[in-house]
Amino acid sequence: IPIAPEASDRTSVELGRVELANTDGALDDVPERYDLGGRQVIVRALHRDLPGWRHSSSALLVDGLGAAWEADRQTLTLTVEGQAGWADKLLQSRLYAGTGGPEGGDDLAGKPLPVLFGRARNIEPVLIDPVGIYQLHHRAIRGILAVRDKGFAIDPAGVDCPNFDALKAATVPAGTYATCLSGGYVRLGTYPPVGVVTCDADGDAVGGWAATTADVVLRLLVDHAAVDLSRIDLEAVAALAVAVPGLIGWYQGTETTTVGEVLDRITRAAGAWWGSDGQGLVEVGRLALPRVTPDYVLDHTIILETPERLDLPDSIAQPSWRRRVGWRRNWRVQGAADLPEAPVEPAVPREFLSERWRVATAVDTSLLADRLRA
Numbered sequence: 001i002p003i004a005p006e007a008s009d010r011t012s013v014e015l016g017r018v019e020l021a022n023t024d025g026a027l028d029d030v031p032e033r034y035d036l037g038g039r040q041v042i043v044r045a046l047h048r049d050l051p052g053w054r055h056s057s058s059a060l061l062v063d064g065l066g067a068a069w070e071a072d073r074q075t076l077t078l079t080v081e082g083q084a085g086w087a088d089k090l091l092q093s094r095l096y097a098g099t100g101g102p103e104g105g106d107d108l109a110g111k112p113l114p115v116l117f118g119r120a121r122n123i124e125p126v127l128i129d130p131v132g133i134y135q136l137h138h139r140a141i142r143g144i145l146a147v148r149d150k151g152f153a154i155d156p157a158g159v160d161c162p163n164f165d166a167l168k169a170a171t172v173p174a175g176t177y178a179t180c181l182s183g184g185y186v187r188l189g190t191y192p193p194v195g196v197v198t199c200d201a202d203g204d205a206v207g208g209w210a211a212t213t214a215d216v217v218l219r220l221l222v223d224h225a226a227v228d229l230s231r232i233d234l235e236a237v238a239a240l241a242v243a244v245p246g247l248i249g250w251y252q253g254t255e256t257t258t259v260g261e262v263l264d265r266i267t268r269a270a271g272a273w274w275g276s277d278g279q280g281l282v283e284v285g286r287l288a289l290p291r292v293t294p295d296y297v298l299d300h301t302i303i304l305e306t307p308e309r310l311d312l313p314d315s316i317a318q319p320s321w322r323r324r325v326g327w328r329r330n331w332r333v334q335g336a337a338d339l340p341e342a343p344v345e346p347a348v349p350r351e352f353l354s355e356r357w358r359v360a361t362a363v364d365t366s367l368l369a370d371r372l373r374a
Contacts, residue, residue, distance in 0.1 A: 001273050003287055004313035005323075010084055010264060011275025011283075015064050018043065018078040027076045036066030041080050063280030082276020086225045087260035091115055091252060094138055096128070102135075102164045102183065104128040111254040113138035115224075116184070116203030117216045119145075120249035122353060124198055124332040125186060131168060132191030134199075136251075137184030142202035142209045144186055147177045150195025151339045151346025151353055157189060181205075196338045203249070213248055213270045214241035217263060217284055225259045233283040243286050244270040251331050321367040321374045326357030 001011050018041070020027055044058035065086070067079040090112070098109025105128070114126050116137040125134035136144070147154040157176035161167040167180040172189035179186050186199065204210050210219040214237050221227040250266060267274050272286040311317065334353045339346055346353060367374045 001275075001285070001287065002268075004315045005268075005271070006315050007268065007313065010087075010260065011273050015062050015080045015082060015276075015278055017070075018080060020076045020078075021074070022071070022076045023074055028071070030076060031069035031071065036078060037068065038085065039066050040064075041066045041078065043080070060279065062278055064276070064278065082278060083227070083231050083280060083282045084260070084274070084276040086227045086231075086282070087221070087263055088258055089225060091220075091224055091257050091259050091262055092138065100129075101168075102128065105130070108254065112252075112256060114184070114254065115252045116141060116201060116250070117219065118211045118249040119200070119202050119247055120251040120331055121200045121328065122148075122198045122330045122332050122334075122348070123201065123251045124196060124253060126253055127197075128185075129168065130191075132188040132193075133164070133167060134186050134188075134197060135184050136186065136199060136201050137203055139184060140182045140205050141184045142205040143181065144177075144179050145200040145202065146347070147186060147188075148198050148347055149188070149190075149193040151334065151348065151350075152194070153347035154188065154190075196332065196334060198332050198334075203251075211247050212241055213244045213246070213266055213272065214238070214284070216248060216250060216266055217274065220259050220263055221282060227282060231280060231282060233277065233281045236283045236285060240270075240272060240284050240286060243288070244272065246270075249329070249331075319367055319371050319374050321365055321371070322361060322363045325360050325362075327360055328358045330356055 022028070041062070041064050042060070043062040044055070045061050046058045062080060064080045064082050067081045067085070070077040070079065092112035092115050094113045096104035096108035096111050096113060098104055098106045104111075104126075108126070108128065114135055114137055116123065123136065125136045127133075128135050144156075147156075155176045157172050157178045159170060159172070159178040161170055161178060161180045162182060164180060164183055164185060167178060167185055167187050170178055170187070172178045172187055174190045176189045177186055178189070188197070202209060202211070204219060206223075210216050217240070218232070218237055221232055222229065248266060248269070250262060252262075263274050267284065270286065272284060274282070274284045277283050330352060333356050339350060339353060352358075
């Protein structure tokens with residue numbers, strides 16, 4: 001389990017390798033005939049003294065996913081990974097066709113549709129139609145809180161259209177914007193804009209608004225990684241919801257990333273981790289102070305070999321007397337060229353729009369008395 005605040009890796013689970021004897025070469029063609037990458041691999045143990053070798057009497061050792069075949073002159077080996085391997089796929093598999101309308105123009109052909117979760121501030125939506133229609137999310141969203149042009153606020157027209165065609169046909173007064181929340185669209189009444197168009201918005205609302213870390217983790221696994229609910233430790237997800245109830249936000253425009261990379265980032269921000277348990281479930285958890293009454297006690301009667309002591313990561317090898325944490329991300333940093341010239345002020349403070357993060361600081365100077373290299 002990653003313990004450094006900067007760690008971005010998921011839980012490390014080494015499930016192992018299944019080795020098949022192949023001295024006679026009978027299995028030489030198996031890798032070509034059976035591609036087990038991403039397919040379920042179950043390993044069970046049968047006790048040699050039990051009669052009948054019945055499947056019902058076997059014990060589950062591993063329920064994972066096939067990774068890759070390896071072959072030499074003596075053996076054929078299949079490496080097995082955990083169910084978290086499902087997340088090693090693109091966050092957004094839907095691409096713009098570039099044929100116009102909701103499919104965008106030629107410049108968007110082959111690029112992924114945007115993805116928005118929770119509440120994100122100052123995101124730059126994707127322009128998909130030259131009449132001034134932008135897209136914030138590939139499906140229904142909860143709401144658009146603000147729209148700005150070069151930092152100046154645009155007033156809502158109070159119109160939410162049922163679909164893209166209705167939005168395109170609508171008459172939107174100059175200086176206002178209309179929405180189509182069911183498709184994640186916004187349209188400007190004045191186009192082209194003066195500068196960069198940005199929005200504050202509440203994202204994905206299909207099946208309810210996913211707004212907390214636990215909500216987004218579950219939505220990513222089910223809707224984007226196609227992990228069945230039966231493969232997710234729902235009790236662990238519920239515990240994370242209690243431990244980290246705060247509102248979060250995530251936005252991806254036309255960039256490319258994987259579900260796993262997004263899970264890494266949002267769990268790290270919550271001091272949490274995620275990964276496979278080796279028994280067929282994807283789980284999440286949060287590093288916290290130990291319980292007064294431990295779940296397990298390990299002593300010399302249980303430990304067969306002397307444990308190996310590992311070095312702490314460099315970032316926490318020495319205690320820190322000060323920690324700074326970024327929060328409330330500005331998804332579209334705007335420099336001087338993207339904002340009105342002073343002394344004219346944008347709708348949102350210039351300091352917010354020009355910086356990526358707000359920063360919170362925790363300080364304990366007493367550590368400096370005993371830890372000179374803190």
